[in-house]
Amino acid sequence: xxxxxxxxxxxxxxxxxxxxxxxxxxxxxxxxxxxxxxxxxxxxxxxxxxxxxxxxxxxxxxxxxxxxxxxxxxxxxxxxxxxxxxxxxxxxxxxxxxxxxxxxxxxxxxxxxxxxxxxxxxxxxxxxxxxxxxxxx
Amino acid sequence: xxxxxxxxxxxxxxxxxxxxxxxxxxxxxxxxxxxxxxxxxxxxxxxxxxxxxxxxxxxxxxxxxxxxxxxxxxxxxxxxxxxxxxxxxxxxxxxxxxxxxxxxxxxxxxxxxxxxxxxxxxxxxxxxxxxxxxxxx
Numbered sequence: 001x002x003x004x005x006x007x008x009x010x011x012x013x014x015x016x017x018x019x020x021x022x023x024x025x026x027x028x029x030x031x032x033x034x035x036x037x038x039x040x041x042x043x044x045x046x047x048x049x050x051x052x053x054x055x056x057x058x059x060x061x062x063x064x065x066x067x068x069x070x071x072x073x074x075x076x077x078x079x080x081x082x083x084x085x086x087x088x089x090x091x092x093x094x095x096x097x098x099x100x101x102x103x104x105x106x107x108x109x110x111x112x113x114x115x116x117x118x119x120x121x122x123x124x125x126x127x128x129x130x131x132x133x134x135x136x137x
Numbered sequence: 138x139x140x141x142x143x144x145x146x147x148x149x150x151x152x153x154x155x156x157x158x159x160x161x162x163x164x165x166x167x168x169x170x171x172x173x174x175x176x177x178x179x180x181x182x183x184x185x186x187x188x189x190x191x192x193x194x195x196x197x198x199x200x201x202x203x204x205x206x207x208x209x210x211x212x213x214x215x216x217x218x219x220x221x222x223x224x225x226x227x228x229x230x231x232x233x234x235x236x237x238x239x240x241x242x243x244x245x246x247x248x249x250x251x252x253x254x255x256x257x258x259x260x261x262x263x264x265x266x267x268x269x270x271x272x273x274x
Contacts, residue, residue: 001228006219034245082143091138108171
């Protein structure tokens with residue numbers, strides 16, 4: 001059994017920060033759960049264009065508000081506490097946080113912790129095509 | 138892309154209630170994510186003895202407090218907002234909520250939605266050994 005505290009994780013290198021978001025990786029691939037679990041903040045006023053080509057992801061909103069646009073359909077959905085979106089088809093999407101949005105995210109396959117979003121808004125596949133990117137702190 | 142709201146799920150048969158807990162299944166097996174994701178409440182004053190023999194589970198505490206006892210080691214950990222436990226070894230455990238505890242849970246393999254905890258505290262394996270249990274509402 002693993003027991004971890006978000007406040008502790010935030011003081012370690014499992015807490016990563018990049019353009020417009022910060023993520024505390026509570027569970028990563030090497031924990032052996034078959035998924036990874038992150039507490040992620042998307043920052044107010046940013047526009048986050050994302051396309052996870054290699055991962056399925058669900059995002060449950062804990063705090064804050066904004067919108068998500070599904071780029072395949074043009075549909076815009078409100079984000080607020082209690083709303084979950086799941087990227088079932090590696091959906092290209094844009095999140096526009098009006099306030100900071102705190103979320104609980106699950107990834108399948110699990111994130112290794114060494115990826116950052118690349119120029120397409122994706123996490124690279126693990127591990128063969130892992131790009132030589134550097135975690136922005 | 139799937140977008141769902143916890144308040145809506147709570148009005149459907151994806152919200153199940155059993156002895157000591159209630160769970161809103163935001164994602165189940167048939168959503169195709171490869172994991173299931175649940176917002177689960179464990180009720181104050183109960184003692185929940187559980188043993189998921191067929192599933193790995195992570196539990197992130199959103200609200201409330203209590204303890205979890207790892208029956209393999211006898212260790213007792215405090216549960217409070219920000220604490221996550223992950224059952225990496227199908228760990229037998231007891232949760233003792235002092236208040237209602239609201240959690241975000243991920244299961245691998247995904248729960249189908251037709252299981253309830255059986256007499257051993259497990260979810261049956263899917264689907265071959267699915268027991269003829271009835272969801273308690």
